[in-house]
Amino acid sequence: MQAEIIAVGTEILMGQITNTNGAYMAKQLTALGIDSYHQQVVGDNGPRLEEAIKLAESRSNLVILIGGLGPTPDDLTKQTLAAHLNRKLVEDPDAMAKLQARVKQQQRPMTPNNQLQAMYPEGADILVNRVGLAVGAWIVNGQHTYVLLPGPPKEFVPMVDHELLPRLAKWSGHAEVMVSRVLRFFGIGESQLVTDLDDLIANQTDPTIATYIKDHEVTVRVTASGATEKDADAKLEPMVGAIMDRDGQYFYGYGDDNSLAKELVKTLAANDMQITAAESLTAGAFQAALGDVPGVSTYFKGGFVTYSLATKAAFLAIDARELAAHGVVSAFTAKAMAEHARRKAAADISVSFTGVAGPDTLEGQPAGTVWIGLARRGQLPEAHVYHFPGGRNDVRQRAVMTGMMLALRALQA
Amino acid sequence: MQAEIIAVGTEILMGQITNTNGAYMAKQLTALGIDSYHQQVVGDNGPRLEEAIKLAESRSNLVILIGGLGPTPDDLTKQTLAAHLNRKLVEDPDAMAKLQARVKQQQRPMTPNNQLQAMYPEGADILVNRVGLAVGAWIVNGQHTYVLLPGPPKEFVPMVDHELLPRLAKWSGHAEVMVSRVLRFFGIGESQLVTDLDDLIANQTDPTIATYIKDHEVTVRVTASGATEKDADAKLEPMVGAIMDRDGQYFYGYGDDNSLAKELVKTLAANDMQITAAESLTAGAFQAALGDVPGVSTYFKGGFVTYSLATKAAFLAIDARELAAHGVVSAFTAKAMAEHARRKAAADISVSFTGVAGPDTLEGQPAGTVWIGLARRGQLPEAHVYHFPGGRNDVRQRAVMTGMMLALRALQA
Numbered sequence: 001m002q003a004e005i006i007a008v009g010t011e012i013l014m015g016q017i018t019n020t021n022g023a024y025m026a027k028q029l030t031a032l033g034i035d036s037y038h039q040q041v042v043g044d045n046g047p048r049l050e051e052a053i054k055l056a057e058s059r060s061n062l063v064i065l066i067g068g069l070g071p072t073p074d075d076l077t078k079q080t081l082a083a084h085l086n087r088k089l090v091e092d093p094d095a096m097a098k099l100q101a102r103v104k105q106q107q108r109p110m111t112p113n114n115q116l117q118a119m120y121p122e123g124a125d126i127l128v129n130r131v132g133l134a135v136g137a138w139i140v141n142g143q144h145t146y147v148l149l150p151g152p153p154k155e156f157v158p159m160v161d162h163e164l165l166p167r168l169a170k171w172s173g174h175a176e177v178m179v180s181r182v183l184r185f186f187g188i189g190e191s192q193l194v195t196d197l198d199d200l201i202a203n204q205t206d207p208t209i210a211t212y213i214k215d216h217e218v219t220v221r222v223t224a225s226g227a228t229e230k231d232a233d234a235k236l237e238p239m240v241g242a243i244m245d246r247d248g249q250y251f252y253g254y255g256d257d258n259s260l261a262k263e264l265v266k267t268l269a270a271n272d273m274q275i276t277a278a279e280s281l282t283a284g285a286f287q288a289a290l291g292d293v294p295g296v297s298t299y300f301k302g303g304f305v306t307y308s309l310a311t312k313a314a315f316l317a318i319d320a321r322e323l324a325a326h327g328v329v330s331a332f333t334a335k336a337m338a339e340h341a342r343r344k345a346a347a348d349i350s351v352s353f354t355g356v357a358g359p360d361t362l363e364g365q366p367a368g369t370v371w372i373g374l375a376r377r378g379q380l381p382e383a384h385v386y387h388f389p390g391g392r393n394d395v396r397q398r399a400v401m402t403g404m405m406l407a408l409r410a411l412q413a
Numbered sequence: 414m415q416a417e418i419i420a421v422g423t424e425i426l427m428g429q430i431t432n433t434n435g436a437y438m439a440k441q442l443t444a445l446g447i448d449s450y451h452q453q454v455v456g457d458n459g460p461r462l463e464e465a466i467k468l469a470e471s472r473s474n475l476v477i478l479i480g481g482l483g484p485t486p487d488d489l490t491k492q493t494l495a496a497h498l499n500r501k502l503v504e505d506p507d508a509m510a511k512l513q514a515r516v517k518q519q520q521r522p523m524t525p526n527n528q529l530q531a532m533y534p535e536g537a538d539i540l541v542n543r544v545g546l547a548v549g550a551w552i553v554n555g556q557h558t559y560v561l562l563p564g565p566p567k568e569f570v571p572m573v574d575h576e577l578l579p580r581l582a583k584w585s586g587h588a589e590v591m592v593s594r595v596l597r598f599f600g601i602g603e604s605q606l607v608t609d610l611d612d613l614i615a616n617q618t619d620p621t622i623a624t625y626i627k628d629h630e631v632t633v634r635v636t637a638s639g640a641t642e643k644d645a646d647a648k649l650e651p652m653v654g655a656i657m658d659r660d661g662q663y664f665y666g667y668g669d670d671n672s673l674a675k676e677l678v679k680t681l682a683a684n685d686m687q688i689t690a691a692e693s694l695t696a697g698a699f700q701a702a703l704g705d706v707p708g709v710s711t712y713f714k715g716g717f718v719t720y721s722l723a724t725k726a727a728f729l730a731i732d733a734r735e736l737a738a739h740g741v742v743s744a745f746t747a748k749a750m751a752e753h754a755r756r757k758a759a760a761d762i763s764v765s766f767t768g769v770a771g772p773d774t775l776e777g778q779p780a781g782t783v784w785i786g787l788a789r790r791g792q793l794p795e796a797h798v799y800h801f802p803g804g805r806n807d808v809r810q811r812a813v814m815t816g817m818m819l820a821l822r823a824l825q826a
Binding site for chain 2: 010013014015017018019020022023024025026027028029030036037038039040041042043045048055066077085178189190191194195201210212255277279281282283284285286287288290291293294296300302303305306307308310311312314315344345356357358359363368382387389391392396412
């Protein structure tokens with residue numbers, strides 16, 4: 001049971017459009033547990049398209065063709081597949097009626113190319129196009145099954161969701177249920193995490209483990225199958241436990257659609273607490289990331305960007321001589337910024353950032369040196385120093401995420 | 414002269430990431446007049462990757478492999494190609510030094526997988542990675558040329574632009590000099606711009622015009638060739654002029670490595686002026702974007718995030734009753750925020766943002782309604798209202814960019 005996606009379109013080969021349909025289709029196959037080891041992109045060219053179909057047939061039993069069903073002369077996917085399978089193209093009366101109504105409405109003549117949109121290879125199941133005019137098709141031919149889908153994403157996505165997925169679920173013969181859990185980590189690199197989980201990854205069959213790095217965080221997707229969801233869960237749990245035993249100190253939350261900011265806002269809500277920040281090198285990036293989360297306004301009312309000694313003194317009422325004496329890259333400054341901002345904003349918890357984003361050094365300290373302050377109502381403020389690698393914006397982004405992790409751990413304590 | 418792109422990565426086959434690198438690479442090939450009739454995607458699997466390489470060799474003489482150069486066990490593109498070509502992997506001392514420095518800075522052990530990132534197939538030209546640790550390579554082997562590129566887009570794009578494109582231009586037999594100019598536009602959609610330039614694009618041969626949209630801005634790359642740089646420039650100028658005649662009001666700057674924030678900081682520097690901001694719905698994103706620009710600290714000393722009526726009143730000393738009377742989504746509030754922040758920060762120019770990021774309405778106004786205030790020393794503050802389409806973060810991002818464009822135009826006036 002193996003699927004292969006062929007995206008058809010010279011626009012993709014020329015880089016005029018990105019193959020987002022391929023990604024969407026691939027994600028659906030994965031969710032259904034259908035393996036896919038190859039994808040192809042080929043232009044609007046009959047002979048090359050037929051070669052691509054033959055290659056796919058040689059190694060996959062489900063061939064999904066995306067694009068080339070439209071009304072222009074270079075749309076020839078349907079004709080090429082029909083000829084390859086020795087099938088005639090026949091008319092779908094419903095699609096033809098829709099097409100005729102559209103043509104009449106637009107007061108333009110019906111062309112043969114237009115008509116092709118309402119045709120499908122004889123013997124195929126029609127996949128209805130709810131948005132556009134070109135019909136899709138599901139064609140069983142001996143050991144192989146072929147799917148024809150339109151290229152425009154606004155037509156493609158609904159056809160996949162409503163017409164194709166139910167057929168695919170049946171085709172893939174899911175006796176089993178697949179369950180995934182996504183674990184999110186910050187503060188550990190992908191290579192370290194993979195090293196920590198080395199034996200688990202090497203021996204994976206079911207559950208499987210997939211790691212993925214993006215924007216300084218690592219996600220681990222654990223997927224198990226079973227006769228029922230409960231069975232799959234029962235396989236999943238020990239593996240999740242084993243991963244957490246090894247790297248739990250870097251774990252911050254579950255889920256595909258999660259982030260440190262979301263987890264922090266959720267935790268603020270659970271504690272009914274308000275947060276603020278005073279940012280120097282991060283220049284508002286911590287607060288902007290909080291602002292990304294819908295509903296944050298109940299837990300975040302505002303804060304400060306204090307990029308110079310003068311604004312640290314003026315906006316936060318910190319003694320300028322003390323700032324100068326300790327330096328802006330110091331524990332003193334980080335603590336004072338956090339605590340003074342917390343009081344000014346009448347917040348329960350406050351995070352501050354001061355340090356050297358780079359590329360230049362500051363106060364004799366190298367780029368990447370960052371002090372993060374944390375102040376909580378009723379507690380003495382604290383400050384932590386970090387030495388972040390990478391360029392200016394890596395340093396700033398890591399600082400923001402580290403500040404979120406610190407606040408999260410403080411709220412969870 | 415035919416190129417084939419092979420994107421390597423199980424994440425692409427599983428639909429976890431979209432193959433944007435393929436589109437970027439394809440666009441560059443098109444711009445250089447290099448034909449490409451096929452693309453492949455294959456997972457992190459040695460035998461299947463080698464099959465893909467063999468297939469590409471059978472029909473293309475330039476094989477571009479993207480992805481799989483990282484430090485995890487599933488990164489095996491480099492090893493697979495080297496074995497296929499019967500070449501050893503050898504160490505690049507510069508990359509190894511960079512790697513060792515990074516490992517040392519992070520106080521973690523050097524693993525063999527880490528070391529692989531600094532190695533390349535013997536006899537290859539190294540493509541320097543300016544952002545990350547994995548080196549790329551350009552390998553001539555008989556009739557075929559192979560390219561190894563890293564998968565993370567922030568490493569991939571600079572390596573293509575700075576290391577690969579000059580080699581490709583030479584490889585494609587451009588005896589001629591090619592000169593490109595990149596024009597950057599904000600406030601116009603790609604489809605509108607393409608419509609405005611319709612006839613220029615339809616008739617393009619030399620210069621060529623390529624448009625590209627990213628993060629709400631549109632870039633246009635105009636490329637001309639000539640016997641000398643001067644000849645190419647002479648062809649370029651009239652085309653650039655024609656484009657500017659049509660859409661110059663949306664133009665903000667030149668260059669691949671430019672942004673509204675960079676252009677704004679450059680213009681602040683030219684005017685020796687200081688900027689500040691008071692942000693409500695954008696929650697620090699405007700200031701954070703300024704903070705992205707190295708050297709900004711001379712022109713930006715700090716500002717405010719005032720997410721609630723109370724913080725607008727408290728941090729900026731705006732009368733709370735007046736705020737309540739006008740509403741926070743109002744011209745009054747935008748002007749007051751900008752002017753009060755300007756005075757508090759002793760800045761020359763100040764931008765404010767207040768409005769409805771969504772998804773909910775606010776004060777009866779729909780999501781996407783945004784007031785942007787602009788205050789300048791010695792002038793009355795002004796405010797402009799916008800209705801931005803899209804989701805919460807689209808609205809916030811467009812607001813930030815529109816604020817930058819407003820400040821830029823004010824400084825240029």
